[in-house]
Amino acid sequence: MNGPHDMGGMQCYGPINPETDEPIFHGEWEKKAMALTVGMGFTGMWNIDASRFKRESLPPVQYLSSSYYQIWLAGLEQLMLERKMVSEDELACGKMLTPAVTPKRPIPDKTAIAAGLLKGGPTDREVSSAPKFTIGDVVVTSVMDPKGHTRLPRYARGKTGTIIHINGAHVFPDSNANGEGENPQWLYTVEFSAEDLFGAGTHKVTVDCWEPYLHHG
Amino acid sequence: MAHDHSQDEHHDHSHLDEMDLKVRTLESLLVEKGYVKSEALDEIVETYEFRVGPRNGAQVVAKAWTDSAYLDRLRKDATAAISELGFSGRQGEHMRVVENTDETHNMVVCTLCSCYPWSVLGLPPVWYKSVPYRSRAVIEPEAVLAEFGLKLRKGKTIKVWDSTAEMRYLVIPERPAGTEGWSEEDLAKLVTRDSMIGTGLALNLDTLS
Numbered sequence: 072m073n074g075p076h077d078m079g080g081m082q083c084y085g086p087i088n089p090e091t092d093e094p095i096f097h098g099e100w101e102k103k104a105m106a107l108t109v110g111m112g113f114t115g116m117w118n119i120d121a122s123r124f125k126r127e128s129l130p131p132v133q134y135l136s137s138s139y140y141q142i143w144l145a146g147l148e149q150l151m152l153e154r155k156m157v158s159e160d161e162l163a164c165g166k167m168l169t170p171a172v173t174p175k176r177p178i179p180d181k182t183a184i185a186a187g188l189l190k191g192g193p194t195d196r197e198v199s200s201a202p203k204f205t206i207g208d209v210v211v212t213s214v215m216d217p218k219g220h221t222r223l224p225r226y227a228r229g230k231t232g233t234i235i236h237i238n239g240a241h242v243f244p245d246s247n248a249n250g251e252g253e254n255p256q257w258l259y260t261v262e263f264s265a266e267d268l269f270g271a272g273t274h275k276v277t278v279d280c281w282e283p284y285l286h287h288g
Numbered sequence: 289m290a291h292d293h294s295q296d297e298h299h300d301h302s303h304l305d306e307m308d309l310k311v312r313t314l315e316s317l318l319v320e321k322g323y324v325k326s327e328a329l330d331e332i333v334e335t336y337e338f339r340v341g342p343r344n345g346a347q348v349v350a351k352a353w354t355d356s357a358y359l360d361r362l363r364k365d366a367t368a369a370i371s372e373l374g375f376s377g378r379q380g381e382h383m384r385v386v387e388n389t390d391e392t393h394n395m396v397v398c399t400l401c402s403c404y405p406w407s408v409l410g411l412p413p414v415w416y417k418s419v420p421y422r423s424r425a426v427i428e429p430e431a432v433l434a435e436f437g438l439k440l441r442k443g444k445t446i447k448v449w450d451s452t453a454e455m456r457y458l459v460i461p462e463r464p465a466g467t468e469g470w471s472e473e474d475l476a477k478l479v480t481r482d483s484m485i486g487t488g489l490a491l492n493l494d495t496l497s
């Protein structure tokens with residue numbers, strides 16, 4: 072979806088203003104927002120692509136005026152509401168009013184969480200097909216405006232680049248976010264010149280692109 | 289921006305109070321419904337507050353600087369080479385290292401969200417997740433680097449890595465001159481978080497003294 076999250080190449084947002092001696096968390100609420108978002112992921116009720124799609128589907132003004140942990144919280148609430156894990160009334164009062172939905176995975180204790188964080192969630196998968204492209208191939212990216220989730224940014228659509236790395240086959244977010252299964256696809260690192268992307272500049276930009284995004288140049 | 293400072297503080301405090309209340313309400317609901325355990329939430333916070341952070345990445349860089357066999361392993365399979373040092377897991381499942389050289393300066397961004405190599409750098413700073421950095425890094429990296437006080441030698445090519453998939457990038461900054469014979473431990477102290485994102489360089493001896 073062409074949403075507010077897809078902001079690469081925009082020039083209107085002003086200076087970056089890095090914070091001096093930035094703390095890891097700005098207050099207790101950021102700790103809890105991070106932990107709740109990560110912790111609720113362990114219920115298995117959604118995947119990382121679905122959670123990204125939920126965040127980028129927030130109303131644009133809300134997305135652009137929220138801090139990142141606020142975006143996470145808003146996305147988390149939406150994911151839980153859609154799956155009837157919580158109700159609006161429960162979110163407002165903080166008390167259980169309806170029975171809990173049984174999560175897809177057992178709820179981890181401290182030890183299981185520690186193990187889960189160390190293991191992570193690898194997205195590489197075995198596929199039977201051979202990669203269509205090889206290093207050095209010139210490719211053109213798709214021109215598309217899907218309504219669902221995609222990881223091909225607008226600034227890199229319909230552009231010519233070169234394959235510089237093959238990263239194996241990975242879960243395809245465009246399918247996985249929309250409940251259509253993992254549908255793993257070969258993943259390539261594609262290098263573009265700034266001139267080809269933006270009409271000017273001497274730098275290079277790389278974008279990790281799944282095979283369905285790419286065509287022979 | 290011309291703000292009254294005291295108003296700003298007041299605004300920040302009431303905002304904090306509001307968010308504090310919101311997450312406490314949410315936490316007690318989700319614990320009561322049995323979706324998360326409090327001890328698990330504490331473990332997540334402690335992991336990223338105390339155990340996983342940019343010191344991990346600095347060890348990887350210092351070893352890469354001193355041990356050419358290790359650097360080779362990083363180039364071939366960074367995920368495996370990094371896990372040799374005990375760093376693995378969430379948001380570091382598929383690692384790649386990109387090396388700064390005389391000709392190339394690498395920097396990392398996630399234009400679509402906030403992808404960042406947690407296992408080696410910890411949680412990303414606010415600016416990395418901010419709209420200005422995410423939007424501008426790919427189109428005007430030189431101007432972005434200038435805001436971090438970084439001016440590169442003329443003729444050096446900037447390469448911006450947009451983390452659009454689950455590949456996570458760790459920049460290996462150039463080793464500062466005059467550090468021949470240093471131990472990995474001392475070298476690691478020169479490796480800043482920003483130098484591993486590419487918005488900074490490793491500290492040089494002048495900076496230190």
